[in-house]
Amino acid sequence: MDTWIVILVGILALLAGVALGFFIARKYMMSYLKKNPPINEQMLKMMMMQMGMKPSQKKINQMMSAMNKQVK
Incomplete structure (x- = not known):
C-alpha cells in the first residue's frame, strides 16, 4: 500500500x-x-528598401505601431 x-x-x-x-x-x-522585439525600425527600413520601396518615416511608424498592437 x-x-x-x-x-x-x-x-x-x-x-x-x-x-x-x-x-x-x-x-x-x-x-x-x-x-x-524581433524587428526594430532599422530592420523594417532595410526590408522595405530590399523590396524596392522607398520608406518614409511615417510609413515605418505606422508599421511599427501595427506590429506592437498585434503583440499586445
Whole structure:
C-alpha cells in the first residue's frame, strides 16, 4: 500500500514540475520579447528598401505601431 502512495506522489510532483516549468518559461519569453522585439525600425527600413520601396518615416511608424498592437 505504501508503494502506491509513493508512486502517486511522484507522479503528482512530476506533473506539478512540468506545469510550473511551462509557466515560468512562458513568462520569461514574454518579458524577453517585450525587452528585445524581433524587428526594430532599422530592420523594417532595410526590408522595405530590399523590396524596392522607398520608406518614409511615417510609413515605418505606422508599421511599427501595427506590429506592437498585434503583440499586445
